[in-house]
Amino acid sequence: MATSKSDLKGYTTDFIKSDTDKAVFLGNPLMDDMMTALINLGAETWANRRRVKIIEMLFEKNGKISREMVEAYMPTPEQEKQMQVERDEFIRTAFGHFARGATDIVALSTLNPTSKK
Amino acid sequence: MTMLNRRTLFTSTAAAATIAQDTFLGRSAQAANRLDVEPRGTIGRLERLPRLDLESQHDFITGFRQFVNGEMTRAAEARINALLKAKGLDPASDLPIDTILEHTANDPVIANSARSWLSAQQLSWRTLRNEFHGNKDAYLSEMEAADKSGPGSLELNPGIELPDYTRHEIHIQPGGYVGDPFAGHSYLYGTNNFYTGRNNQDELHITLANVLPLPADGKVIRILEQGTSCGQLAVALKQRFPNAEVWGIDCGGPMVRFAHMRAADLGVEVHFAQRLAEDSKFPDNHFDIITNNIMFHEVSPEGIHAVLKESMRTLRPGGVYFPIDFFTGSPPSKTAFSKFRSWWDSRWNGEPWRLEYAAFDFNGAMLKAGFDVNENGPAARPGTKSNVMGTKRA
Numbered sequence: 001m002a003t004s005k006s007d008l009k010g011y012t013t014d015f016i017k018s019d020t021d022k023a024v025f026l027g028n029p030l031m032d033d034m035m036t037a038l039i040n041l042g043a044e045t046w047a048n049r050r051r052v053k054i055i056e057m058l059f060e061k062n063g064k065i066s067r068e069m070v071e072a073y074m075p076t077p078e079q080e081k082q083m084q085v086e087r088d089e090f091i092r093t094a095f096g097h098f099a100r101g102a103t104d105i106v107a108l109s110t111l112n113p114t115s116k117k
Numbered sequence: 118m119t120m121l122n123r124r125t126l127f128t129s130t131a132a133a134a135t136i137a138q139d140t141f142l143g144r145s146a147q148a149a150n151r152l153d154v155e156p157r158g159t160i161g162r163l164e165r166l167p168r169l170d171l172e173s174q175h176d177f178i179t180g181f182r183q184f185v186n187g188e189m190t191r192a193a194e195a196r197i198n199a200l201l202k203a204k205g206l207d208p209a210s211d212l213p214i215d216t217i218l219e220h221t222a223n224d225p226v227i228a229n230s231a232r233s234w235l236s237a238q239q240l241s242w243r244t245l246r247n248e249f250h251g252n253k254d255a256y257l258s259e260m261e262a263a264d265k266s267g268p269g270s271l272e273l274n275p276g277i278e279l280p281d282y283t284r285h286e287i288h289i290q291p292g293g294y295v296g297d298p299f300a301g302h303s304y305l306y307g308t309n310n311f312y313t314g315r316n317n318q319d320e321l322h323i324t325l326a327n328v329l330p331l332p333a334d335g336k337v338i339r340i341l342e343q344g345t346s347c348g349q350l351a352v353a354l355k356q357r358f359p360n361a362e363v364w365g366i367d368c369g370g371p372m373v374r375f376a377h378m379r380a381a382d383l384g385v386e387v388h389f390a391q392r393l394a395e396d397s398k399f400p401d402n403h404f405d406i407i408t409n410n411i412m413f414h415e416v417s418p419e420g421i422h423a424v425l426k427e428s429m430r431t432l433r434p435g436g437v438y439f440p441i442d443f444f445t446g447s448p449p450s451k452t453a454f455s456k457f458r459s460w461w462d463s464r465w466n467g468e469p470w471r472l473e474y475a476a477f478d479f480n481g482a483m484l485k486a487g488f489d490v491n492e493n494g495p496a497a498r499p500g501t502k503s504n505v506m507g508t509k510r511a
Contacts, residue, residue: 010257010298011273011370011391018286018467020235025228035229036236039181043240046180047173054169071169072157087180095184098233101192101226 042094046087053083152262153382154255161318162383166306171248175306178241179313185234186313193230194454197221201453208453214460214472217453231461238289238466241310242303246291249299256299263378268386271377273370277391282417282470283368289467294346294369301347301375319349325410325441326353328495330506332405332435337361341404341431343394343424344368344412348376351387354408355380361405366392395423402433410441414474421477425486429509438488438507439497440479446501449475483507 026032054073058065075083157165157172166172198208200221206212221227249256264271279295286293290307294300309317316322331337337358342351345365355363365387367373373389380387392398394409394416407428413421428438449455463471483490488507497504 011275011374012292012298012300013275013277013279013295013370014284015286015293015296016281016284018289020289020465020467021239023235023465025232025235026225027223027228032232035232036239039233039236040240042181043174043177043244046177047170050173050176051169073169074158074160083176084180087176088184091177091180091184095181095233096188098229099184099188099192101195 038095042091045094046090049086049090050083053086151266152259154259163309163317164382167248167252171244174244175241175310178237178310181237182234182310183313185230185237189230189233193227196224196226197454197457200224206453209451210453211451212453212456214456217457218460221453221457227457231465235289235465241307242289242291245303245306246297246299249302253298256302260298260374260378263381264374266381268384269377269380270388271373272388272390272392273374274391275370277368277370277393279368280393280395280417280420282415282420283393285469286467287415289465293467294367294372298371299375300369300371301373301379304372305347305349305375305379316349319353322349322353322410323356325350325408325497326357328497328504329354329357329406329408329439330437330495332437332508334435336435337405339404339406340364341366341397341399341407343397343407343409343428344415345376345389346372348373348380348387348389350408350410351376351389352380352383352385355385355387362388364388364390364399364404366390366394366397368393395420395427397427397431399431401430402436403431404436405433406437406439407432408439408441411443413440413442413445413479414468414471416474417470418473418477421474421479422482422486425482425488428507429486429488432509434509435511436509438483438509439494439504440507441497441504442474443498444475444479446496446498446504480505 024032026035051070054070054075055065057075057079058069058073062069154167155164156167157169159165166175197217201208201212201217204220206216206220264273284293284295286296288307288311290300290303291297292300294304297303312321339362340354340358342348342354342363342365345351345367346369348365351363351365355361363386365373365376366389367376368391370391373391377387377389380389394412413424416424432438443449449459459471459475462468480490480492483505486507487509489510491506491508493503494506495504496502
């Protein structure tokens with residue numbers, strides 16, 4: 001663990017740095033990085049989908065739109081609820097396989113191509 | 118056609134316009150007349166995240182956390198239980214953590230649930246940090262403008278000597294509570310995300326404030342929240358007790374700075390100070406109620422004893438001490454999965470004292486500090502039926 005420098009202007013002081021960014025859970029750091037990249041891409045993809053959705057809603061309502069209108073848009077509670085349903089569907093579509101657990105995983109070694117079953 | 122990028126949007130709608138009137142809670146006149154960076158307005162108490170893409174990224178992280186906390190966690194728990202049973206071990210028994218890890222830590226289903234949760238946590242912090250540091254000048258100017266405005270007050274002590282336990286990157290928040298000038302900003306939005314949207318309007322803090330027990334004589338003149346972080350409970354306490362003088366203290370300068378700015382924006386008079394809970398500088402017998410929320414599990418065992426001693430000193434005779442944290446309302450779970458999650462949270466999510474706290478005799482420490490201890494105080498945390506409370510003998 002390392003410490004940082006203080007910054008009086010920001011009223012900060014030295015801190016003790018975590019080593020979590022070095023953690024490897026999946027046996028190979030590249031596998032961990034791949035999972036992290038997938039999650040980050042999920043966030044980027046959802047941000048784009050949500051932006052498109054808002055553009056569509058604004059266009060439908062007003063017929064014309066500007067960047068400022070898109071940035072400032074406040075979905076109605078109903079729209080927010082619908083977008084959350086779509087978000088959760090998107091997450092399950094993209095990541096649902098990771099929640100299947102292990103009980104229904106068939107190991108490759110048990111798949112005998114000569115077997116009739 | 119003029120291209121509008123993040124920076125121009127930010128500067129044109131926030132830093133230049135600077136004033137955002139908000140009718141919620143009658144935001145203070147002082148706040149309305151000073152620099153207030155909220156380019157996308159507010160929803161109730163919440164200043165919206167300043168860019169649509171950032172808000173959407175956090176919307177994704179909220180949904181993803183729900184997915185990990187739900188389906189992926191259930192899969193991991195089932196896997197831990199199955200692996201231990203296959204070794205002839207009972208996952209409901211109080212197994213040593215080393216035994217649990219020996220048989221489960223390298224399993225891909227369990228490891229991936231941990232990886233996924235952590236990667237989402239890291240993404241949450243990174244996106245917030247990028248935003249606030251990327252627009253550092255505007256956000257620092259906003260805080261500087263708020264430092265000396267009211268309602269309420271702010272005391273910063275940049276020379277304060279901090280014990281080591283306060284200097285860790287708790288929850289792997291970059292810089293922790295003391296080392297990043299935007300620690301308060303990050304904490305607020307990061308925990309909103311952690312609570313998966315259930316606390317965007319301080320709902321959890323308002324609930325806690327409303328269950329706080331009163332001294333037997335009913336007198337509530339001064340209240341202290343220790344470890345106030347960004348001041349949500351202190352604000353809720355002031356709203357419940359409008360005639361009381363409410364203080365929030367925290368070791369983190371950036372935390373109390375943000376807490377003061379937010380409370381002043383909301384028009385709520387709270388006094389925030391950068392002070393240690395174990396060295397609060399308040400007079401003897403000063404407060405009618407002292408409380409804290411999810412603070413003690415971030416404190417070393419030595420620190421807990423010191424905080425309790427200081428609380429006893431500053432509480433007035435007949436006053437109430439009401440700590441709220443894991444295990445102040447229910448004992449730690451002993452199942453293998455719970456123990457694994459606690460270990461993992463401690464090791465990888467920046468909770469250095471979580472395991473020591475779980476093994477700590479907190480009620481015994483309160484007794485040792487001199488409190489009369491009642492284990493059947495009003496329930497505070499969700500899922501609990503009571504909460505420990507201490508009183509100082511009159």
